[in-house]
Amino acid sequence: MQPKLAAKVRCSDKEIGEITKVIVDPLSLQVSYVVIRQLGTDQIERQVPISEVQEISEKEVRLRGSSEEFGRFPTLDRGQYVTTKEIEIAHLEDHLHVEPGEVLVPLPGLEQDVPRRTFFTNMTHAIGMLIALPLVFPVLKYVMKPMYAPFDNQWFPVGNVRKIKKEDTGVQFKFKRKFKEAFMPVQNIEKNVWVVKASPELSKSVYDGKEKKFYDHKGDLVWVNKPNFPYIAYSGKCPHLGCGYKWRKIRKLPEPIFLCPCHLSFYDAAGKVLDGPAPRPLDVLPIQVNSAGEIKVIDVEYKAGVKQQVRVL
Numbered sequence: 567m568q569p570k571l572a573a574k575v576r577c578s579d580k581e582i583g584e585i586t587k588v589i590v591d592p593l594s595l596q597v598s599y600v601v602i603r604q605l606g607t608d609q610i611e612r613q614v615p616i617s618e619v620q621e622i623s624e625k626e627v628r629l630r631g632s633s634e635e636f637g638r639f640p641t642l643d644r645g646q647y648v649t650t651k652e653i654e655i656a657h658l659e660d661h662l663h664v665e666p667g668e669v670l671v672p673l674p675g676l677e678q679d680v681p682r683r684t685f686f687t688n689m690t691h692a693i694g695m696l697i698a699l700p701l702v703f704p705v706l707k708y709v710m711k712p713m714y715a716p717f718d719n720q721w722f723p724v725g726n727v728r729k730i731k732k733e734d735t736g737v738q739f740k741f742k743r744k745f746k747e748a749f750m751p752v753q754n755i756e757k758n759v760w761v762v763k764a765s766p767e768l769s770k771s772v773y774d775g776k777e778k779k780f781y782d783h784k785g786d787l788v789w790v791n792k793p794n795f796p797y798i799a800y801s802g803k804c805p806h807l808g809c810g811y812k813w814r815k816i817r818k819l820p821e822p823i824f825l826c827p828c829h830l831s832f833y834d835a836a837g838k839v840l841d842g843p844a845p846r847p848l849d850v851l852p853i854q855v856n857s858a859g860e861i862k863v864i865d866v867e868y869k870a871g872v873k874q875q876v877r878v879l
């Protein structure tokens with residue numbers, strides 16, 4: 567016979583409480599402890615091994631020892647158990663006939679030991695990743711390839727210096743460039759640069775007497791603009807958000823300026839920001855001019871909207 571919940575519990579000398587719960591061994595599906603609420607206390611519940619139960623009748627459960635010995639059984643640590651409503655135990659009801667009330671099952675060791683459980687969870691994930699990696703890697707490599715493509719350092723002929731009639735004046739040169747955006751087909755797009763024939767003052771304002779160096783994606787030096795070279799090329803993209811800009815005479819200003827109409831950034835002929843949201847000066851490009859006056863540039867592109875030059879193309 568199994569102990570009934572709410573059954574009275576008696577020791578050898580007197581009644582000491584009633585059964586409030588039973589604890590079941592999840593492997594054998596047998597009752598391993600009875601939980602007894604001590605008479606006269608609402609809170610104190612002691613767990614008593616089933617081996618200490620001497621007799622179970624319809625009316626009561628009788629323990630082997632005295633009430634004094636009963637007081638030495640440990641109180642129930644509720645956190646160590648879950649109810650069978652919380653976790654389902656197969657075939658439990660075939661073995662247990664304790665109704666109504668709470669049937670407890672000890673928490674498995676792994677559940678109590680969170681670091682160990684985390685370890686096993688992580689290990690399962692790691693094994694899963696190891697298995698999946700050979701399958702996922704080629705796809706990732708294909709998708710991420712455009713992000714790691716080397717920069718294009720080819721020189722583009724853009725025009726002849728004969729087009730430039732005046733010092734310190736912006737002159738636009740257009741050219742075509744084959745361009746492939748990620749997985750789109752190759753397109754032939756029109757681009758432009760602004761070239762200025764720089765006076766010594768303007769060169770100083772741009773270079774401050776220092777060489778301007780350009781690097782590839784590995785950090786290798788690609789080109790150096792000398793500070794005394796008389797021609798300066800600027801990327802045709804505004805460093806704010808990449809719009810095209812113009813060389814314009816503004817009524818209130820004595821000299822023409824570069825004006826980006828998108829958000830009204832103003833730059834002087836040296837590319838310095840005079841006004842507006844632009845975070846940095848115009849981007850100077852690698853430039854060379856041959857003996858026939860043909861201008862070539864490398865169409866370097868930098869990230870828009872940031873203070874520092876971060877090369878992206």
Ligand code: FES
Pocket residue numbers: 804805806807808809826827828829830831842843844
């Ligand atoms: S893109 Fe030129 S000011 Fe915003």
